[in-house]
Amino acid sequence: MDISLDLLFNAIVSGVLLGGFYAAMSLGISISFGMLDIVNIAHPVMIILGAYLTWWLNESFGFDPILSAVVMAPFFFVLGFIIYRIYYDRFEKNAGGDSLRGLAFFFGVLFIVEMILILLFGVDYRNVNTGYTDVSLKLGFVSLPYRLLIPCVLSVGLLLLIREIFRRTYFGRAVSAVAQDPLALQLMGVNPVKVKGYAFGLSLMIAGFSGAMLMIIQSVQPAAGRDYIGLVFAVCVLGGMGNLMGTLFAAMILGIAESMTSTFAGPSWAPAVSFGLLLLTLAFRPQGIFGK
Amino acid sequence: MTNNLQEPLVQASGIIKKFGGFTALNNVDLIIHPGERLGLIGPNGSGKSTLVNCISGMLKIDGGQVSLKGRDISQLAPHERVHAGIARSFQIPKPFKSMTVLENIKVVIEFSGNLRADAGDNRSIDEKALFIVQSVGLQNKVHAISAGLTQVELRKLELARAMSANPQLLIADEALAGLSGAEVDEILELIMGMKQKGISVLMIEHIMSAVMQFSERLMVLVAGTKVADGNPQDVINNPEVIKAYLGE
């Protein structure tokens, strides 16, 4: 088989760049599902919501997506905090194992948000054009499109930043502790519910940021979130629930796998890659590559 | 009086259990004979519940073997071990919340008790269940939804369910925790009454008065290692045991 080395290399490079971005998309799930045990399957639609808000800010005020990410952050944080308080009050407080209702709740939220997006923006693809959308950085025979490079760099940067926050700050350590020992936290005078609320707000903030990055990479339509559900959970599980560096590597692996599939088998097979990988992981190594 | 030269009923030999880098059980041996009352004590975190989980099958062991009447059951799933004859109550009661007291017990009889029933026992499931409800003194709550029971009633239900499996060995995991004096006596009486039915009991407890009353033999676990096993009076006077409880 005569595979062009050029093609192969570029496929891998695209995969790595995409993988960095996938890490940002999955980071929120690593926090909400991996650390807090909340199965927010509406997370991907929140990413799309972020993408549409980015588009709207661009249309109305000419904001660059990166600027939008910053501007949207408080909105998503508050939204996440509120949603968690509802979730906690109705499903976590008294339930003790009734995950069915929590799951159904987020599924309903997924639908509501997606349908609202369709009603507000229609089903056509929307995209944002920036100064760097069609430009690439050329290194020898390798081409690094800025529309992939910038989200990748920013995503990886964000992930490393969050990791440091979890390690160094009081808040960060409280979040790491809250999943493992909420009682100990309470005894130290920290309200676990508040901490979880902040953490969930953070996870949604990251979703909003991912949406902005997505807008740089490609055009979106309201149902796009569904393609990413498998992806974010696959990365989270493969990376070892809540292990941030594991998330990054798993995202890279997935990015490369998807990119290769898309290049050599055709783009119509790409959605199955992440989901297929998820099924395989769940079946054969549910603790992930890097989990215990 | 148990004859220690008898064939053991359940034998756990050389049990090793690790959680990541932490060794919870380090080469622990446990033997219990038919009809025996074995007490298991130890400081918090010494591995008592872990050992129970290993024997009942909830946790996979990293080394050693668990056998029932000489048969290796280490690979059996928890529900299969129940069918073989080992039942346990949970430290924090886990009732089937949407079901009544009677239904809680009927489920266990249906899936376990009946499998181990005597050939001559022709009673219906309802009759058997009612009998067990009465034997733990919950007859006035027979049709009450189990979610609404008091602590003592939940403990009784927990024991009743374990009994419903018609076990040869019943493991009572801190069944008395958090109960008041009179309540402790009530539950302890139930547990001690198992011997008459020919059921061996392994009791994990912190309440020493109950432990001394109950135990024909006493075993002590400290930091995943067995430090004593024998006559209860000798054991509690053992210097290592005293050190473990009063601290170093």
Place this chain on the structure above:
Amino acid sequence: MNSHSKFFFGVFVVAAIFGSLPFLIHSEYFFFAAYSVLQFVILATAWNILGGYAGYVNFGSAAFFAIGAYATVAGFKLQFPQGANIVFGTFMAGLIGLGMGYLTLRLKGVFFSIATLALSVVLLTIVTNTPFLGGARGVYVIVPRESPIGVGQYIHWLYFLILGMAIFSVVVARVIEHSSLGRGLMAIRDDELAAEGLGVPTLKLKLIATTISGALMGLAGTTFPYLITYMEPTATFNLSFAVNSIAMPIVGGLGSWIGPVIGALLLGSIQQVASVTLSSTWNLLIVGGVLVFFVTLAPNGIMGIFKKK
């Protein structure tokens, strides 16, 4: 009359009433709408066997439904008779349910749920890439002009089929509910660890429930191609099936066979009316809203509200 006799008498009465409608109602549209509602009765009932009885959430109703539908497409292309297609589709759906369960049911419940989401997308991708099944463009299923029973139009024949399937599903659900399988599943739902620790063979029961649930969803899909005559993936893998299969049992009341029936009849009929006056987007938005409303504020559904009174 004991509760079993009452039930079967009720089934007979319902069958008689619904069965006589083709002779009384002349609007052909009515039967397309009724078909859709009865289809939801099957999906909701099937979902409830795993969701309401055992507490395991299946997001992939659309996938199992589609398996049944595409099995019929394959059978049609191979010129199998309709009856064979129905059996084949049900069997395939059940088999895939078993397989998926085997892969994921040893893990926490949420992983099973996420896997069911994954299943829909994987299957959709496979179908889209398989020309024999029509690929992305779709495939036509030719249906005869006349009804095979000599009376009425073909739509009436389909209506009888789906009515029979719906009754069959409800009977299956009720039989399970009153059997040891049902009681075991409810123990699993209430406390799986305790159930396993008291002798309930949890994995085996979950696998049985997943297989039956998947099979019934596939059953509902087997006649779908004959109804819409033009099969293309997005219509079949429609997420409306997924959200409705969950919303209807929750609205009607989990835990008993009645809830999904009430939820399907109610929500299904409302959607039939809404789809004429509103867009399908508004329709799904409302269903999503109803789901969130009930799951947060009335978790025991309509049955729960009546039981309190």
